Amino acid sequence: MTADDSFGRLDDDDYPAYTMGRAAEMLGTTPNFLRAIGEARLITPLRSEGGHRRYSRYQLRIAARARELVDQGTPIEAACRIVILEDQLEEAQRINAEHRRAAGSPHPPGRGMR
Numbered sequence: 845m846t847a848d849d850s851f852g853r854l855d856d857d858d859y860p861a862y863t864m865g866r867a868a869e870m871l872g873t874t875p876n877f878l879r880a881i882g883e884a885r886l887i888t889p890l891r892s893e894g895g896h897r898r899y900s901r902y903q904l905r906i907a908a909r910a911r912e913l914v915d916q917g918t919p920i921e922a923a924c925r926i927v928i929l930e931d932q933l934e935e936a937q938r939i940n941a942e943h944r945r946a947a948g949s950p951h952p953p954g955r956g957m958r
Contacts, residue, residue, distance in 0.1 A: 860898035
């Protein structure tokens with residue numbers, strides 16, 4: 845990989861650039877929290893050649909949302925399920941908006957036909 849290839853990844857939300865320690869520090873949490881949300885299958889970090897967990901910016905945003913819910917008193921397993929459902933809903937809404945645009949529908953998002 846050349847330096848140019850590496851710089852191109854700076855904008856890639858899915859590039860696993862953060863170690864577990866750095867990710868925990870950025871989120872203001874512990875490595876154990878990251879392990880727990882991994883065990884709950886909220887995120888699956890990539891592994892370096894040495895077997896160390898590496899996290900992407902997208903994964904850190906997901907983890908931060910889970911942390912918000914846990915900080916509000918939601919059990920970690922429930923927080924992970926909520927975040928998964930929120931993410932699925934957002935993706936479905938994005939796809940629906942694309943279909944509406946492609947079909948030229950005059951109906952704004954979130955408004956059904958009556």
